[in-house]
Amino acid sequence: MVKSAYSFATKKEKIEKHIFIVWVDNEAGVLARVVGLFSGRGYNIDSLAVAEVDRSNNISRITISTSGTPKVLQQIKLQLGKLVPVHKVADFPQNKKTLMREMALLKVVSSRSHLEKAKKLCKKHKYAIIDRTGKSYVFEVSASKNEIDNLIKKLQPLGLASASRTGVVAMTKGSEIYKQY
Amino acid sequence: MSNLMTGAAMVFRTLEDQGVRHIFGYPGGAVLPIYDELKNHKKIKHILVRHEQGAGHAAEGYARSSGKPGVLLVTSGPGATNTVTALTDAYMDSVPIVCLTGQVPTHLIGTDAFQECDTTGITRPCTKHNWLVKDIKELSLILHKAFDVAMTGRPGPVLVDIPKDIQFQKGRYVRPKKIINKSTKNNIEINGKDNDIKAVATLIKKSFKPILYTGGGVINSGLAATRLLRELVSLTGFPITSTLQGLGAFPGNNPQFLGMLGMHGTYEANNAMHDCDLMINIGARFDDRITGKIDDFSPRSKKVHIDIDPSSINKNVAVDLAVIGDVKIVLGKLVSLLKQNGSDFANSNRQKITAWWNEIENWRKKNSLSFVNSGKIIKPQFAVQRLYELTKAQDTFITTEVGQHQMWAAQHYKFDKPNRWMTSGGLGTMGFGLPAAIGVQVANPEKLVIDIAGEASVLMTMQEMSTAVQYELPIKIFILNNRYMGMVRQWQELLHEKNYSESYIAALPDFVKLAEAYGCVGIRANKPEELDRKIEQMLSINGPVIFDCVVDKAENCYPMILSGKPHNQMLLGKKEDKVSNKGKILV
Known part of the structure; x- marks a missing residue:
């Protein structure tokens, strides 16, 4: 028996999936600050995508896919907002109102017939074959996270040799853009 | 170009423009150019501590008692890592301090150079923000921004890591007119x-x-x-x-x-x-x-x-x-x-x-802070009460260490002004009080400053007595000495079947002789009837004093809510209060 603890969590709350978009100054250490905040406070990161989006203003856009209770999700947003290089934070629920895409490069090394089967599977998504040899294809597929998960599962028996994924990037639908807070 | 100066000079120019009068620090290889420059800046007084953690807590005491930011200056590597406890303490209790660290020259960063460490990496989770200065052109802007971040919004610690080559380089000093940060933005x-x-x-x-x-x-x-x-x-x-x-x-x-x-x-x-x-x-x-x-x-x-x-x-x-x-x-x-x-x-x-x-x-009417006093042995609550009664006429500043004595001080010493009470609450840092008292005394030179301490806590930063003696800072270290880590002992009594595992200190120094060794005055009180006289003796001494107040070893701090219990279920220290098995888990 544990003799001494601060307290035990008593309530089980519903876990929701959210995407946070964080606009930051593109400077040394900024990603470590964001990621360190998540690990330091025990938040999850399901996937992470980051790149500079505005060179003249030196702004990078970080897309973090995460999950937590509503209370934790609110804390994530507010804690991110406190970081000095963070300009704004957007909180997108992972539902139909949010556009979400992930890109994957998938190398299949196999027999000709298996390669054709693989191609057929990829055709269900937005895809391209960006490299091909007699015994290998490299597919570029852009789809939702779940679709890529499923595709990978199906490609494995067909000789999937290597998979590289970008992590989810996201945007709101329609003409609206996300305003500060 | 009149504004062209070395990085080291720029550091002091910034401090002067920010109105800084005192810095706490400890020299070392990677900050030597800054220490070399110190002689040209008579407005800024440097307080040499004995350990960098002490510099951090002193800066905290300075900030909390004055409302101005506390500044510390330390070297790279161990100098920087020794400040981590103080930075975390300041972060938890929202104290504005500015920590300036030396760093190995930029071309050696990442090579595991002598006294190199990833200072900004290590201190990232315990500062509001930190900066590694890689270009002399950015130095003055970063330094000013550091003060701004420390002081605005919810205050907190910041750190600026300055490589040695940047301290030597010459650049133009710029003082920004207005700093746009989050709080002004929103x-x-x-x-x-x-x-x-x-x-x-x-x-x-x-x-x-x-x-x-x-x-x-x-x-x-x-x-x-x-x-x-x-x-x-x-x-x-x-x-x-x-x-x-x-x-x-x-x-x-x-x-x-x-x-x-x-x-x-x-x-x-x-x-x-x-x-x-x-x-x-x-x-x-x-x-x-x-x-x-x-x-x-x-x-x-x-x-x-x-x-x-x-x-x-x-x-x-x-x-x-x-x-x-x-x-x-x-x-x-x-x-x-x-x-x-x-x-x-x-x-x-x-x-x-x-x-x-x-x-x-x-x-x-429950009078929950009451305790059974004794005519034979000094009760720690009684000691704090007497200290309060004998000092309340003066504008007194109190710091504490962490543990039972801290809670008794909070319960029995009454404050009527802000910035008179400096204690480590969030982090609970044993060893906070003595160096903090030094900082408080530096900021308030004519005032009475007392560290209400425990004998275990105070030993963690005891070496700073040497600092107090060097700068003639008349701080009073009032030790409630029960030979135990009292709060640990109390929990062990209530929650671990009185298994006093490692909470008794069998070999303590003689605090009176220790005071003398440091070159200050030591006083010991053993009996309740001599307490007032000895406290008055302490107050009459115009210099640092270590007061060894020998108190009841077994006294517990009440009232107490075991965590996991709601507010309306308190232990009031009566014998009939028993702790349930479930309660034992939840402290």
């Missing part, structure tokens, strides 16, 4: 939304069982905030309780003050928190030592939370109404709004809450 967040404040006023008028629960945010907001708080309390007639950090924002001997709340808070404060219908949290953060069991925390109240830090809202306790803003601005608006209600507001309001005050007076 002005609305500082002022409090008018509609929210109106809603608070409405709740105040409707309430029958109100309580004000105030914290360190009131003190951080400045003297105007404490003045407005006093006005609000007198205007509403509401009872008020305070966290450990908030003590002094409201006079400790005012009848409307219920004493400190929380784990070792008073019976009346905790019961009022539990039974109230309106709780107004002003600048406090619903810490676990305050709330006890969250699920049973103040179950029937509307909760209002006034805080400058949006991330404090709903972090631990969900509130009904949040007002994001600086306490002094929000209270200013709230008080003037309440005054518009006409001159009879205060009276009509008092009548409405009469029954509530009667309930509170009944809880008060």
